[in-house]
Amino acid sequence: MNPNYGKVWLVGAGPGDADLISVKAVKLLKQADIVLYDYLVNKELLDYCPDSCEMVYVGKKKDKHTFPQEELNELIAHYASKGQNIVRLKGGDPFVFGRGVEEIMTLIEYGIDYEVVPGITSGVAVPAYMGIPVTARHVASSVTFVTGHPAKGNNSVDWQALAKASDTLVVYMGVSNAQRIANELIIGGKKQETPVALIRWGTYPQQEMLTATLKTIGDVMEDNGFQPPALMVIGEVVNFSEQLKPVIQSVKPQELIHV
Numbered sequence: 001m002n003p004n005y006g007k008v009w010l011v012g013a014g015p016g017d018a019d020l021i022s023v024k025a026v027k028l029l030k031q032a033d034i035v036l037y038d039y040l041v042n043k044e045l046l047d048y049c050p051d052s053c054e055m056v057y058v059g060k061k062k063d064k065h066t067f068p069q070e071e072l073n074e075l076i077a078h079y080a081s082k083g084q085n086i087v088r089l090k091g092g093d094p095f096v097f098g099r100g101v102e103e104i105m106t107l108i109e110y111g112i113d114y115e116v117v118p119g120i121t122s123g124v125a126v127p128a129y130m131g132i133p134v135t136a137r138h139v140a141s142s143v144t145f146v147t148g149h150p151a152k153g154n155n156s157v158d159w160q161a162l163a164k165a166s167d168t169l170v171v172y173m174g175v176s177n178a179q180r181i182a183n184e185l186i187i188g189g190k191k192q193e194t195p196v197a198l199i200r201w202g203t204y205p206q207q208e209m210l211t212a213t214l215k216t217i218g219d220v221m222e223d224n225g226f227q228p229p230a231l232m233v234i235g236e237v238v239n240f241s242e243q244l245k246p247v248i249q250s251v252k253p254q255e256l257i258h259v
Contacts, residue, residue, distance in 0.1 A: 002111035006033070006084040008076060010100050012093040012119015013037075017129075017203040018044040020120050028117065033084035036076060040091035040229065042204075069099060073106035080112045096121040097147050097172050121145075123170040126202030126231045130209050131245030132238055139236045140167035148174020148181055148232065163188025168235035175228040179218035185234070186214055195238035200230040211238060 009028050014020035029035065029048040037046065039059025046055055058066050058075070067075060079086050094100030094116055107114045123145045127134055134143040144166035146157060162169060163185045174181055175198065186192055192215035199209045212220035214234070220226075 001113040004083060005080045005110065005112045006082060006086055007113040007115070008080050008086045008088055008107055009115050009117055010088045010090060010094040010103065011117040012098075012121075013041045013045055013089050013091055014120045015092055015122035015125040015203045016040065016042055016201065017125075018042045020125060020203065021045060022117065022119065025117050025119070028085075028087050029089070031085060032087040034079050035087045035089055036072075036079070037089040038091045041089050045089065069102060073103050076103055077106055077110045077112060080107070080110070090119070091122075093119040093121040096123065096145065122202060122231055123172065126199050126207075127170070127197070127233050127237075129203045129207065129248070130197065130199055131241040131243070131248050132197060132233055133240060133244070134168050134170060134233070134237060136237055136240065142166045143168040143170060145170050145172065146174075147172050148177050159184035160188030163190040168233065168237050171232040171234065173228070174232045175221070175226065175230045178221060178232060181232075182214040182217050190214060190234075194234060195236060197233040197238045197241065198226055198230050199233070200226065200228075202231055209241070211241070 011025045011028060013025070026048050029045065030050065032049055032053050034054045034056065035046065035049055036056045036058045049055060058072055060066065076086065076088055088103065090098045090100065092098060100116065104114060124134060135141060144162060146162065146169060148171045159181055171181065178198070182196070192213060194214045196212050196214060196217050197209055198221065199207065201207045210220055210224055210226055
C-alpha cells in the first residue's frame, strides 16, 4: 500500500435506527478526519464525529445523485491522498447492494489501504422491526435478497425463476417496479394471494407498512400514494406481522451501552 495515503474504512451504518450501528463503527467515527455519508444514513450518527471532522454528503436518491458513482470513487481516493483517516459511511451493509466493491476497486487501483466494517442490512432488520421474520420453521426455510432496480443494461433478475426458488423474497429498491415484479412472479408460479409487505423508512420512528397480495399490490400502492424509499417482502412470513409486532415493540433495552 502507498504510505503517502491515508486509510479508508467502508463502514455499514445499519438500516436507520442509530442504536443499530456497531461499536467498532462508532469508535472509527470518533477518530475520523473526514466522513463521506449516504442519504439513508441516520444523521444522529454524525454526532459521534469530532469537531475537527469534515463531513461530506455524497447521497443518492432516485435520479438525483450528488456524485455519479465513478466521480464518488475518485473523490474518496482524493481525500485519502491527504494522508487522513476517512470513514465512508454507507447505509446498511457496504456489500449488500451498497456498491462497496466498486469503491474498493478504485482504492486498490491507487494502492490505498482500506478495511470493511459490516453493518446490519435493512433486508433483515426492517422486516424484524415490523414483526416479520424472513425465515420461520414450516413456513420459510429459504430467503433471497434481490434488487428491484438492476444497473442500467442489466436485466439479470429472473423473477419467474425466483417465484419457485425461494420461500421469502426481500426486494431492495423495488417499489417503482412492484407491479411488474408481482406480475412476473405470478407468471412464474407464485400464488396471486401470496402476502406482500411494503415497508417505508424501516427502523425509524416514522416507519410505515402497507400489506397486500401479489394480485393487489399495484392498487394498494396507488390508493395510498406509497413512495420510496421502501423495502418489499414477499412470502408467507408477512402474515406473522400481526402476531409478532406488538411483542417486538414491547421489548425495550433497559440500558444502552455507551462507547
